[in-house]
Amino acid sequence: MTRNFSSSHLILSRLTRLAQASFGAAMGYAPPLAIALTLVAINPSWAGDPFRSQGQARQIGDKTEAAFKAVFQQGDYPAAERYLSQAISSESDEPLAYAMKASLSYINKDLGGLDNYSRRTLEAGQKLVKTDELRGNIYTAVGHFLEGAAIITREGTLRGASQALSRLRLVYEYLDKAEAISPRDPELNLLRGYMDLMLSVSLPFANPDEAINRLRTNAAPEYLTNRGIAVAYRDLKQYPQALDYANRAIKAATDNPELYYLKAQILKEQGRREKSQQLIREAIANFDKALTKRSQLPKSLVQQIESERNGAVNSLNQ
Structure with missing residues (x-):
């Protein structure tokens, strides 16, 4: 998707909403980044990676994965909070745990928590680059993204525009680095697909087809990708298509x-x-x-x- 940074005010006014969309904060349909696939339960040796199949799975961490599942498979936020508290103690190198915690802080209007966990997401992502360059770059991008959302929340769109726009540029810089490593990675495409969709339905010059196709073909898990596509079609007022994908998401996550x-x-x-x-x-x-x-x-x-x-x-x- 072509990004026109001259439309900064339109983009920046959506930064906080984008953060919600990407990490499931409170999209009102949230979204949205944390789900456990059925195959995790079938093959517990790969527990902790809700995005990838056996050959590519990472050891993301059981508590982080459980929090992920609580939010996106069950929609159970109190359970997610409990699991994340455990994850931050026992899986302290996992940036996804901090990203989810930052998102929940936003929902709870806890600006201090949003600032803290956004920073810790960025630090954990930068550290992870040394051992897992793909995910390290993904979560370095996520950390910058969340910090941009925190700036907008704290300063407002106009006052925080310059700082947040610089963060947005860094977000796509590190996502591009991750995509150069593994362009079909499911975790990367889930995150980027959600972000691009939110931008594309908000900006008059953008076409959402590329983002929808990214989710449909390369992202995982399926019920989160179908959810994102349903949201996109809803916002585009294409209601039959939106209903189709909402039903697909429900079929895979009925609770x-x-x-x-x-x-x-x-x-x-x-x-x-x-x-x-x-x-x-x-x-x-x-x-x-x-x-x-x-x-x-x-x-x-x-x-x-x-x-x-x-x-x-x-x-x-x-």
Whole structure:
């Protein structure tokens, strides 16, 4: 995807949202970077890498992987917090743990935590370059990305624009280094696909097809890639395609309430476009299904789901 940095204000206004998308913070459909594949349970010798199959798997760490699974397979944020506390103690060299912790700090409006864990993500990524150049470069990029999001959160878009834009340039510099090492790596393509999608649906000159294709062909795990594609089609107002990919994601991660929230959003907008009360009723049913697990979701997300559900109910009465 061509990146036009003269559109810095448009890009920077999305930095925090991009951070959420990339690490599953609270996209309202979150996203989004942490899932355990079924093959991990089948072959525990490779536990700890939710992205790659046996031949390419890294020892990311069992606690980090468990936190990853808690967020993206189960949508259970309290469990993820518990696992991450353990991961940071026992798997202190793993940058993904710090990246997820930074993302959760953002959800909890903990700016100190966001600053701390963004910095630690960057430090761990830089250290990892010495032993795993691919993942080291990925998480050096992630660290710069999170620090850019922290700057925007702390300073605001206008005041923080210059610093954050320099971070964004570093993000793509290190992602390019990682891509030169392994252009088809699933972890790299999952992260980059989500980031490029968020930019592409926000900028008038960008085409999201390349990002969608990146997720579809080279990223993993599948239910996170399908989720990202569903979000992209939703934002592009291509609702039948969005619903198809949301259902694919649900099929692979049936316990995650955020996927039913995403499906509800799609059905609600499709129902409004088609003036279909039946689709809006289906949307309400999916909002309700998401809310059955409200105790494991962030309060702010529960409030957002309830608000959107009420909007759907009100539209039936108009």
